[in-house]
Amino acid sequence: MKILYVFPHPDDESFGPAPAIAAQLRNGHEVYLLTLTKGEATKQRFRLGIDKEEMGEIRFKEMQCVRDVLGLTGMEVLAMPDSGLKELDPRQIEEEIKTHVKKLEPDVLVTYAVHGISGFEDHLVSHAVVKSVYCDLKREGKAYPQRLAFFTHYNENKGEGKFNLTSSKEEEIDCWVQANDEDYQRFHDALDCYETYQQVIEESNVKNEVGKRVPFEIFQEKFDPPLADITDRLK
Template structure:
């Protein structure tokens, strides 16, 4: 069995796309850990609900506890870094914070956003840069983890897609894994997504899991495969992949 650590900046990042992959990985008895860097308190949804930032952060934290139960996560850690302001934090401090959780879980696979952040949100971009730097530094130190660094992404949109214009995808050639899943995995992912009651209008409008109906796509840093893997736990490398990309 493998250990996976997903690192995302906001509540719901794990459910607006990756959740079916997490559901499959737990069904297959892998350890699946989730680290969320903020409580997502700065969302504009709080204005619709008439909540302060503190109140919104508390509500979203509670929603994440339901997500952890629906997906049967091995662990969930929700930090209280400032939502929308990760770019104002010294990246060395941010890396040190994340490293504590990486060392605790010793993941075979470390996952975050791709370089474009999908939505382009500054917190997504910071998460990519810091996690990638940290992963390479750990491997350069001779740590046995992570064996794989992956970036959750979207594939190119079909011609008939109604994907929102602000969402970015990765070229098909860069996608090294497309995690397939069962109907039961999707049901668990839907249940997790709908745990975010504060976001139900957004969920109903955009139907985010429709973007992954053919599988959850990931870029694999420093790896090349003849065909995309069917899950992040397949064919884990035992080479120092940073040497191949330096």
């Protein structure tokens, strides 16, 4: 089946979902990535002494490394303003996403959970616009996507990373994707592609925070016990 992940920034696909993405590809699914910005506003540009345009191009090249490491079926990176999605007319973002979805016709559409995990505004906007696109396509009677899933975070104990992350409640999680050792290594290798972001990766403790079981919520569906794959029970 076809799975399309939609995230706002470079590295969003690697900070958590990457073990699941690797597992999905290993299990024969086609996995595509649509990233809305080039991540040019990162504060790492000040450390490197470069402007936003150059930072965006560097991060785009790092994403190409991620594409190859994970073995993504396809990847597209747009040039919307990093840290500025909230200032855009949401219909503009929705039309860009809808055009991509209609071209690809994925079975499952994936983005951030409503809390955005980190609470970053671009994450929250992405949740809202992707959900709107999904609902619009349903109202139009499209057969795709069959399902909307939300990548989320779950941790009973507060981690040791620099950032305060928001977890979904255990009962809200509808799917756990189990990664194996090879998938988990691809996750680490994908993070290593972001050479300019290694300080943040280390401070976030993401390589230890993320386990081999990746949680997802599923929109307007409830599964207890949770599914083992976000494509389960689809035709």
